[in-house]
Amino acid sequence: MDAINLVSARELARRNGLSFPNESPEYRQARDELLAEEIELRRHIERVAEQRRALPPGGQVRKDYRFQGPDGEVTLRDLFADKSTLVIYSYMYGPQRERPCPMCTSMLSAFDGEVPDICQQVAFAVVARSPIERLLAFKKERGWHHLPLYSDTTDEFSRDYHAIGPDGGDGAAYNVFTIKDGVIRHFWNPEMGFATADPGQDPRGAPDFMPLWTVLDTTPDGRPPSWYPSLTYGSGP
Structure with a gap:
């Protein structure tokens, strides 16, 4: 990704121009600031993916698994x-x-x-x-x-x-x-576990492969600090 030719994230957020019914000016300002950060996050994810793809050859598999x-x-x-x-x-x-x-x-x-x-x-x-x-x-x-x-x-x-x-x-x-x-x-291999976890967080990789957490991360309460999925919920699947 050619960072030299990228438009700034704040400018892209400004150009976005979206708004939703009855939102306040305070909400829109905060949302545009968040959008700029989300654009930066997207760019960082792509930089990491490029770096991953450029890894030198890994260890040869010599065993007949x-x-x-x-x-x-x-x-x-x-x-x-x-x-x-x-x-x-x-x-x-x-x-x-x-x-x-x-x-x-x-x-x-x-x-x-x-x-x-x-x-x-x-x-x-x-x-x-x-x-x-x-x-x-x-x-x-x-x-x-x-x-x-x-x-x-x-x-x-x-x-x-x-x-x-x-x-x-x-x-x-x-x-x-x-x-x-x-x-x-x-x-x-993600190589992330307890040794690489940040304080107050469960060990997680980057990217996080769990669609469950991706959805919950977009909600006001985020990831529940002490809840984990179960194999069953009452009589449901």
């Missing part, structure tokens, strides 16, 4: 299918859990509808440590249609790519891999 899918065993290489990039989300649903992580489930429920679009550009897979039969049963229960689920039967992939915590419990992870000239490399 294998997973159990609905139709039998597959390798990491198989998960690429005909794509050069593979995204793997590590789902917190290990064999020690009676039920899967509600936070992971909330996010994956949103991803489920996006999978057909995502897979036009990159390969996508969800890996968990529970047996594949257990994962498919929950997929049916949840009403997911598109999420490709795989079981890490040996825990080796999950351990190497930070989906198992120091205590041996589940950890959520998001990893991107590339393949070029037959060589698979790790490209990116």
Whole structure:
């Protein structure tokens, strides 16, 4: 992005010209100031994305990771299918859990509808440590249609790519891999957790992949400080 040729965010906010019924001058002034900050945020997000895309080659994947899918065993290489990039989300649903992580489930429920679009550009897979039969049963229960689920039967992939915590419990992870000239490399992981969290905030990545939080961030009360999604709400889904 050529910052030299960009119009200032404040000028773009001024040009925007929107208003809504019965708003006060004080509201409009504050909203225009916020709009300028939102424009700057958009630009910063794009700068970070450019920097991410410019990363040098990551570590080569030397192990022959294998997973159990609905139709039998597959390798990491198989998960690429005909794509050069593979995204793997590590789902917190290990064999020690009676039920899967509600936070992971909330996010994956949103991803489920996006999978057909995502897979036009990159390969996508969800890996968990529970047996594949257990994962498919929950997929049916949840009403997911598109999420490709795989079981890490040996825990080796999950351990190497930070989906198992120091205590041996589940950890959520998001990893991107590339393949070029037959060589698979790790490209990116958010690398944000408790060590990188700011005071008073739960650990979160940037970007934050949770559509739930994105919506709540636009509301007057924002993210509730002590509320988290649940697998069920009364008799609802």
